[in-house]
Amino acid sequence: MTPSTGVISGIRVSHDRASLDDVAAACHTDQQDTVARLAEEPEVSEAFVLQTCNRFEAYVVTDAPATGRTVLADFVTDVTGSAVIEMSHEESLRHLLRVAAGLESLVLGEDQIIGQVRDAYSSARAIGAVGPMLEEALTKAIHVGERARTETAINEGVVSVGSAAVTLVSDHSELAGATALVIGAGEMGTIAAHAFAEAGVETLIVANRSIERAEEVADAVYLPDTRAVGLDALPACLPRADVVITATGRDGHVLDADLLDDCGETLVVDIAQPRDVSPAVSALDDIIVHDMQALESVTDETRERRRAAAQAVEAMVDREFENLLEQYKRKRADEVIAEMYAGAEQVKERELQTALSRLESEDFDEEQRAIVESLADALVSQLLAPPTKSLRDAAANDDWTTINTALQLFDPEFRDDPPAFVAEHLESTADD
Numbered sequence: 001m002t003p004s005t006g007v008i009s010g011i012r013v014s015h016d017r018a019s020l021d022d023v024a025a026a027c028h029t030d031q032q033d034t035v036a037r038l039a040e041e042p043e044v045s046e047a048f049v050l051q052t053c054n055r056f057e058a059y060v061v062t063d064a065p066a067t068g069r070t071v072l073a074d075f076v077t078d079v080t081g082s083a084v085i086e087m088s089h090e091e092s093l094r095h096l097l098r099v100a101a102g103l104e105s106l107v108l109g110e111d112q113i114i115g116q117v118r119d120a121y122s123s124a125r126a127i128g129a130v131g132p133m134l135e136e137a138l139t140k141a142i143h144v145g146e147r148a149r150t151e152t153a154i155n156e157g158v159v160s161v162g163s164a165a166v167t168l169v170s171d172h173s174e175l176a177g178a179t180a181l182v183i184g185a186g187e188m189g190t191i192a193a194h195a196f197a198e199a200g201v202e203t204l205i206v207a208n209r210s211i212e213r214a215e216e217v218a219d220a221v222y223l224p225d226t227r228a229v230g231l232d233a234l235p236a237c238l239p240r241a242d243v244v245i246t247a248t249g250r251d252g253h254v255l256d257a258d259l260l261d262d263c264g265e266t267l268v269v270d271i272a273q274p275r276d277v278s279p280a281v282s283a284l285d286d287i288i289v290h291d292m293q294a295l296e297s298v299t300d301e302t303r304e305r306r307r308a309a310a311q312a313v314e315a316m317v318d319r320e321f322e323n324l325l326e327q328y329k330r331k332r333a334d335e336v337i338a339e340m341y342a343g344a345e346q347v348k349e350r351e352l353q354t355a356l357s358r359l360e361s362e363d364f365d366e367e368q369r370a371i372v373e374s375l376a377d378a379l380v381s382q383l384l385a386p387p388t389k390s391l392r393d394a395a396a397n398d399d400w401t402t403i404n405t406a407l408q409l410f411d412p413e414f415r416d417d418p419p420a421f422v423a424e425h426l427e428s429t430a431d432d
Contacts, residue, residue: 006045006061006133009068010092011084013076014055015106018083020292024274025078026056029251032123034058038075039129043067046131048138050099050120052113053161053188053247053273054106054292057099059092061133093137093324097317100145102154106295107164108303108310109154112187114145136327144320151316153309157302162191162247164298165269168290169243170199171298173267179203181241183234183255184248185213188271190220192245197223205229205237209248235259244268246276253278260287269294326396333395336403337388344380352376 013026028034031051038047038060046061058075062068069086076084087095095104100117102109121138124130130138149155158164165188169175180201182193185208196204203225208214214228229237231254238244238259244266248254254276260266261284269290270277277289303310356369394402 006063007065007068008059008061008089008092008133008137009065009072010057010059010087010095011069011072011076012055012057012087012095013079013083013085014057014104015292016104017085018079020054020273020275022079022083023054023056026076026084027051027273028056028075031120032127034075035124035129036127038071039127041071044071046134047129048120048124048134050117052116053249053271055099055104057095059096059134061131065089090325094317094321096137096141097144097321097324100141101148101313101317102145103310103313103317106292107158107161107299108306109148109156109313110158110160111149111155112160112162112191114142114149115187117145118142137324140320140324144317148313148316152312154306154313156309157305158298160188160191161271161292161295162188162245163195164295164302165245165247165271166192166195166199167298168295169245169267169269172288173243175199175201175243177202178242179205179240181205181207181237181244182217183207183231183244183246183276184272185210185217186247186249188247189245190217192247192271193217193221196245197221197226201243203227203240205241207231207234207237209250238266239263241266245271247271248276249273250276255281257281257284260284263287271295329395330392333392333403336391336395340384340387340391341380344384348376348380 013023015023018026028049028051031049034051035047035049038044038049038058041060043062044060048059050057056076058072060068060071062071065088072086098104100114102111102113105113117138121130121142124134158167175196178201180196180203182189182196182204185206189206189208193204193206201223204218204221204223205227206214206218207229208217209231211228211230214230218226218228234254238255239262241263242265244255246254246268249272251274254272255268256278257280260268260281263286265286267288267290268277268281271292273292275291277291281287281289352373356364356372359368359372391403393399
């Protein structure tokens with residue numbers, strides 16, 4: 001199998017069908033390490049993984065769909081069956097476009113996801129896990145995501161989970177003059193910090209395992225009273241905070257009942273994955289905790305405002321999906337045509353050498369030799385021109401039976417085992 005003739009298989013565990021616990025169970029400690037382990041599987045030629053606070057998605061290129069499904073299933077063994085969605089080649093392609101465009105996000109059209117797709121693509125590409133198949137799919141997805149945000153209003157208003165969390169806080173608490181604590185200085189924590197500053201809090205504290213990173217976020221926020229602390233300073237900072245957003249992404253709970261017991265009235269929004277707040281905190285009288293599911297009230301309002309823009313993006317995704325399929329079809333037709341020409345070239349070369357060896361015994365000069373070789377080349381080109389056009393038309397029309405027949409005619413080795421992309425389409429046609 002060559003990378004360009006493989007089939008993409010995908011699997012996802014995301015907020016639309018799975019609980020936050022399911023998503024947490026599906027996500028692995030290190031995204032790039034997960035990609036590397038997938039790529040090391042003997043049957044896998046390409047791999048890609050996308051992990052965010054509310055989704056785990058993995059894609060592989062293998063020689064057959066069933067092989068891809070089997071490989072991916074081993075990476076979500078801790079998730080209940082109903083939460084795991086398997087995706088075929090075309091379903092994977094369409095879903096990637098929709099994800100990058102923000103159509104599959106909890107916050108419709110959020111900006112954060114396009115950066116996460118770019119980072120995941122760069123990470124997988126850096127270790128050689130992205131080849132011809134996924135390269136085309138991922139670059140198309142990123143292109144669609146960029147167009148969606150520059151050509152429509154899909155990202156107007158609340159544009160990320162971090163900013164949605166601050167909007168939720170402002171609906172329940174007066175932020176003017178408040179002290180806000182952001183735990184975690186990653187992308188979501190950074191967005192939340194900036195959103196708090198824009199909302200008018202008086203004091204902003206950024207807590208992070210790395211104080212240097214907390215200082216970078218605090219320094220970048222346009223607010224006179226900002227402070228950066230380590231996580232070991234939380235016992236001193238929590239009693240001073242009116243509102244808390246936590247988004248560390250660490251294993252284990254960052255906030256437990258003992259830490260929050262004497263903090264007085266405090267609103268906490270946990271947007272971390274895995275969760276930062278212990279379930280025991282909900283038993284405390286003065287502490288109100290909201291998690292990712294509570295953001296739905298904010299995101300529902302955003303969805304209403306972005307509905308018209310989303311329709312335009314849906315149409316854009318449909319067009320680009322068809323364009324992407326056409327690109328794959330053309331390439332796959334060219335692969336079949338290349339096989340056809342390679343087979344014809346072998347026959348031509350064999351017969352040409354036989355003829356030349358006979359003619360050379362009769363004072364056959366170089367000029368005459370060149371004429372005979374040119375004749376042989378012209379015959380091959382003219383004879384293969386009609387089937388070349390027919391194969392390209394067949395690919396455009398999804399006539400994979402014709403393509404498979406051509407493969408068998410020009411390379412008998414394919415008779416019982418056609419390439420994966422041909423087998424997949426033949427199987428799909430048979431099912432229909």
